[in-house]
Amino acid sequence: MFGLTRIRIVEIGVALLLTLAALLFVGLTVWAAELTRIEVADAWARPTAGQGKMSAAYMTIANKGKADDLLKSARTAKAESVELQQATVTAGGVMQMRKIEHGIPVESGTSLVLKPGGAHFMLVGVEDALEAGQQLVLTLEFAKAGIVDVVVPVSASTPATASARP
Numbered sequence: 001m002f003g004l005t006r007i008r009i010v011e012i013g014v015a016l017l018l019t020l021a022a023l024l025f026v027g028l029t030v031w032a033a034e035l036t037r038i039e040v041a042d043a044w045a046r047p048t049a050g051q052g053k054m055s056a057a058y059m060t061i062a063n064k065g066k067a068d069d070l071l072k073s074a075r076t077a078k079a080e081s082v083e084l085q086q087a088t089v090t091a092g093g094v095m096q097m098r099k100i101e102h103g104i105p106v107e108s109g110t111s112l113v114l115k116p117g118g119a120h121f122m123l124v125g126v127e128d129a130l131e132a133g134q135q136l137v138l139t140l141e142f143a144k145a146g147i148v149d150v151v152v153p154v155s156a157s158t159p160a161t162a163s164a165r166p
């Protein structure tokens with residue numbers, strides 16, 4: 001009889017441990033999700049011009065997680081490569097674009113605004129022309145959040161939903 005009781009205690013102990021493990025797993029999953037939460041809004045990309053094989057994409061990337069992150073790179077099936085670029089206007093009024101080499105930090109609680117005249121994605125080697133009304137999928141890679149796929153509508157100018165935001 002004593003033996004049975006001991007087995008019972010072991011069973012209860014195992015059940016408790018499994019419950020604790022399950023709770024810990026759920027807790028860690030929630031914690032990891034909170035640590036890295038990237039939200040993208042107002043994405044759009046320019047149509048290609050004529051025979052041109054270039055396009056640019058813009059969006060607002062909000063880091064709503066608890067950890068600082070880094071936008072490392074981007075890619076799309078529609079282009080040979082996607083570069084992070086910074087546009088600047090020289091004293092002479094000439095627009096220049098240079099490649100951003102080591103990604104762009106997105107600190108916790110902040111938003112990275114990629115917009116015409118500022119930082120943006122440059123799509124290089126776009127084989128099939130992009131026309132307004134189409135869309136493409138841009139795959140972003142973050143140091144902590146990992147892969148984030150963004151559906152990007154092609155539009156000739158900043159969509160109304162994008163400019164309406166503060």
Ligand SMILES: [Cu+2]
Pocket residue numbers: 056085097120121122
């Ligand atoms: Cu550019």
